[in-house]
Amino acid sequence: MNKTIAATAILVALGLSACSEGPKTVNTPVLSSAEQPTSAPVTQAQLQQFGDNLGVTYRVLTNRPDDNCDKAAAEGRCFVAEIDFVPGVELIGQDWAIYFSQMRPVQSVEGKEFSITHIKGDLYRIAPTEAFSGFSKGVKKTLRFRGELWQLSETDAMPNYYIVAGDLSPVVIASTQVKQDPETRMEVRPYVEPFTDMVKQYRRTDTDKLAPATATQLFSNNQNVSEDASLVANTIIPTPQKVTIHSHDKAVSLTSGIQLDVASVSSPSAEKPSFKTDQVAAALERLARLGVKESDQGLAVKLSWRQGAQGSYLLDIKPDGIKIAAGDAAGFSYALSSLASLIDVQDLRVNAMTIEDSPRYSFRGMHIDVARNFHSKAMIFALLDQMAAYKLNKLHLHMADDEGWRLEIDGLPELTDIGSKRCHDLEENTCLLPQLGSGPLPESSVNGFYSKQDYIEILQYADARQIQVIPSMDMPGHSRAAIKAMEARYRKLLAQGKPAEAKTYLLSDAADTTVYASVQYYNDNTLNVCMESTYRFVDKVIDEIAALHKTAGVPLTRYHIGADETAGAWKQSPECLAFVANNDKGVKSIEELGAYFIERIAHQLAQKGIEAAGWSDGMSHVRPENMPAKVQSNIWDVIAHKGHERAHKQLSQGWEVVLSNPEVLYFDFPYEADPKEHGYYWASRASNSRNVFSFMPDNLPANAEQWTDIEQRPFEADDRPKRDAAGQIISGPRPEGKTVSGLQGQLWSETIRSDATVEYMIFPRLLMLAERAWHHASWEVPYQYQGAVYHQGSGYFTPAMRKAQAQSWSQLANTLGHKELIKLDKAGIDYRVPTVGAQIRDGKLFANVAYPGLKIEYRAANGPWQAYQAGHAVTPPIEIRAIAADGERKGRSLLVH
Structure with a gap:
């Protein structure tokens, strides 16, 4: 189930160590007694002041194993990290403890002043030992420890450390709270020190070939997607089965809105299901949000019944009116969603065409975990809106x-x-x-x-x-x-x-x-x-x-x-x-x-x-x-x-x-191979939209x-029949x-x-x-029911298929950048604005972005942001970033050297 750290053991053959039955103290030194500083008991106000003013910095020193790793745990894989504490006020004495979440088990502690005790799950307690000399204002103390496996992302360093003392109320250490970047609206962790050595900190082993997503690497990745706004006019996401463009007809304007005609579907019979206008209300609301509202002066949209698979529809768009035929409410809604996808919000015009469409799979789902961290009913509603928009x-x-x-x-x-x-x-x-x-x-x-009423409302929505x-x-x-x-x-x-x-x-x-x-x-x-x-x-x-x-x-x-x-x-x-x-x-x-x-x-x-x-x-x-x-x-x-x-x-x-499958369908994994990207990464460290596509x-x-594996190495998938020692089939091709x-x-x-x-x-x-x-793409490799071995040289994915895939992605990438992301902006969705690819050649800046059509800007040495134009003369290093389709939100910037 969650899969997260869970699958690390399964997928990379790690032997995780067992938790003890109770809290486990790691490497507490045994010391002779010594004269200790004494002080009066701390008050609640003093504890609050200390928590408000304690500077905390978390850094990963290395993710490469060495001879000091616990060989009995995780097959000797470990990392080394440090936590710096810089007090803003003095705290003398030993009647305190700091609690924090640590997603990987702590193996050992270096130094004599602190111990770390495992409480449960990822909760740990830092406590002073007899050797602790007190926190003095402005004097840094560093706790170095070794943990199992790896920490390859800034989000591994969980927030909200807190301090307790005696019976006082716990106090959150303010410096460990997450912040929101006002320009990107992204959650940031100011207490985490950025990675600077991508070999020691980001590569786990000598065989790890993963290329970090620097601006230069992204520029190379984006090279085969060129900006071409002409590709997007008749594109619908998701792609329909069949589209016929009526080039002899003029474009259809929806600036006056639409007028829904349900006369032929409003009378149920034994052969026809019942229909109510509220069954397509959500699709109509989306059209209205894009600027196409219901109006008595609007273009007629006539609904009629037709037999077909669940969710299938026919959408016929002509200058004198639009006809939709479907066998259920889903089909009518999906037809209206396709109409919304065709719309360019700048001019509200669509070309005349006929679409015949039906879903590839009956199950088209999205899973969301609200158990680990709770998410609001409003967010669930927003997700449901977009799920419906994309069928x-x-x-x-x-x-x-x-x-x-x-x-x-x-x-x-x-x-x-x-x-x-x-x-x-x-x-x-x-x-x-x-x-x-x-x-x-x-x-x-x-x-x-969710209260009972909340859940009922979610179901109805x-x-x-x-x-x-x-x-x-x-x-x-x-x-x-x-x-x-x-x-x-x-x-x-x-x-x-x-x-x-x-x-x-x-x-x-x-x-x-x-x-x-x-x-x-x-x-x-x-x-x-x-x-x-x-x-x-x-x-x-x-x-x-x-x-x-x-x-x-x-x-x-x-x-x-x-x-x-x-x-x-x-x-x-x-x-x-x-x-x-x-x-x-x-x-x-x-x-x-x-x-x-x-x-x-x-x-x-x-x-x-x-x-x-x-x-x-x-x-x-x-x-x-x-x-x-x-x-x-x-x-x-x-x-x-x-x-x-x-x-x-x-x-x-x-x-x-x-x-x-996690490496392609787990959206809590990072989009790109960058320690600043959110998410766990046990099956993939880079799973962007193109990978899903x-x-x-x-x-x-x-x-x-x-594809490659988590370390960017090729792999082989053997789908031939395999038998055990008794001759029984244990794996093989799927049945016809x-x-x-x-x-x-x-x-x-x-x-x-x-x-x-x-x-x-x-x-x-x-x-x-x-x-x-x-949509079942024409470039997908047909299944071999007799069994086959697949790898990067096996040749079933032919050059013609690869070319068709690249062309299809180029069309969809342009559609996202030129037409579709603005619709998410209008719905208030804070989608990821991609990081920008860039390089400097002969003192001139060249850049590209995963979704052509998004604007790019750059700046030098914290100067003002400037609109990007290819070939501008620049003096490195510079920062570069993309802007959301509505021109408001900014993407995370990268440095270009």
Whole structure:
């Protein structure tokens, strides 16, 4: 499930070390006692003053392993980092501690004045040792430590360090808070020292060939996309199946608006579905936002019924009127979306043409994680608007994980009273532990939940845009928020003398002594699948969610259970040992418990008329014969690591397979190979819109011909049949007649704190997700059902296909820059403005940008910004950046030497 650090172990074969059962102090020195400075106890005002004035700087020294790495952890991979503390006021004494989030486990500490203790997950405590000599005003103290794996991004350094002393209220250290750049609106971390040595700091190994996205590198990358505004006039995103241009007709003006004629679709019959104008209201609202409003003087737009696949439509645009024929509300909405895509907002004219269109896949989805860091209902509405605009139809709403529970459940108030917020309560009686840089305060913006009414409104808003919401509360792993909330409920009811009621929804076995570690370093985040109270809890939650769907008028028909397992859980649980010894469920060992849970919950859902969905890793453990007939599996395997094999196997089981491959469909990964870019990077350090566009989803292994792995090395994908020692097929080509159901983009929120950052990470990649989910490109390599081996020299992706792909990308890139991004601006979407490619030749500046049509500007030595023109004489170094399509927001600048 999240995949984040999680998949590091799977994908690069790392052996992660297990967490201890309790807090672990790293490398605390054993010292002889010495005379220590003494002082009066600090007051709340003094602690606040210290936190307000303590300067903190975080720097990564190297990501290259050396002989001092812990060889037992992560196969000897480690990094070295430092934290500088520069006090603005004095603090003498040892009755204090600083808490901070550290996404990679700390192995050891250098120096004698500080210790670091692991609390839980990514929460660590810095404390003074006996050798600590006090904080003196203006005197820097440096804490150097070694951690597992790598830290390759500035966003790895989580914000909101906080200091505690005795019983005083915790104080956030002001210098560690994130800021917003007023020109770019990007979240920045001023406490993080920029990377300067891209070999020691950004390359992980000697074999790492990744080229950082400098201005020079981007200039080379952008060279084969030239600016050509003529390409965009008749372009629609996503690309329709068939477009016929009526060149003999004059262009159609929409300056007077449109007049909707629904007379022929407003009378339902046995052959025709019912139609209401509000079913296309969202599409009409988008047209109005672009300047094309409904008006009695507008051009007639006549709707009529026609048979066809779900979402298909015919759009006929002529000077005397527009005709739309479709078989459902989605088809009518998509036709209006295509009309909106054709519009140039500068003149509101479109060419006369006929479009016949139908979707490539029935599942065209976007996943958003609101559990790790909460995101507002308004942001969800904005996302749904843009999903509808680009013909996406599934929202996978991930509302519960280790770090938060985000949906009000009737009868279980603890889930949101405790599970929806993180604060400094180490006993977790009022909230969860701080994680992911949330800080100590419950009112933090990363905390929160959707009320029942909020969720009903989300469902109705989505339904009005022909989008199905698929709710997800992850289980049995990634369930810490629920577990801790139900433990708090248990303690409360036990204290009230209600032991039976206290146990009703308990999710953990207090006598369980199993030592295990999840991939996010929790040792207590897995539901106990041997307790009947766990199944009562799941049943209760699903029933309450289904009731909300019913109230909204949108039945719950699919539920995503996550289906994550935690390796090693349950082994020493008395409940599970007894269950395995005495059960009549066919479970013969502890290792089969994960499969049993998934199978049982899937049938529990099926009995309620709800289809089960889950992530492919957990789903691969079940026995297919024990699962319901209709099952969805999200494939999150990395293609460079045999990611096609599980997809093909699960297709052969008759399951509905939705591709969610991380190196192309995880939008929480960086756009470019730059440590200043947001996101995790365990499967890719550069996944821009062109990469998403290039995806060949019907032939997963063929992507080996055009992509490299995380270290920019070529890889091979072998899709030939393979057998085990007994001669049984263990992997091979997908069966003829079996194809995937669709694609889903993912946004995990560990490093995504604000709604604006959500938009930055999703857009404009979402438009290319829509392109691939809707349109089957002619340049995609046909699937070889007999099996084949693919690599960069295998030749299935022919020069003609490559040329067609490049031409298609050039057209779409120009469409984004000249016509489409301005529509996101008008919708208030803070999409990523690309960094600019540039080089200086013979003292003259030459630049390009990923989306031709966007304006570029430059400046020298912090002087005034100037409009770019090719060949301007400059004196290096200079800064260069692009500007959003509306001319307001600026992109991040790069230096050109």
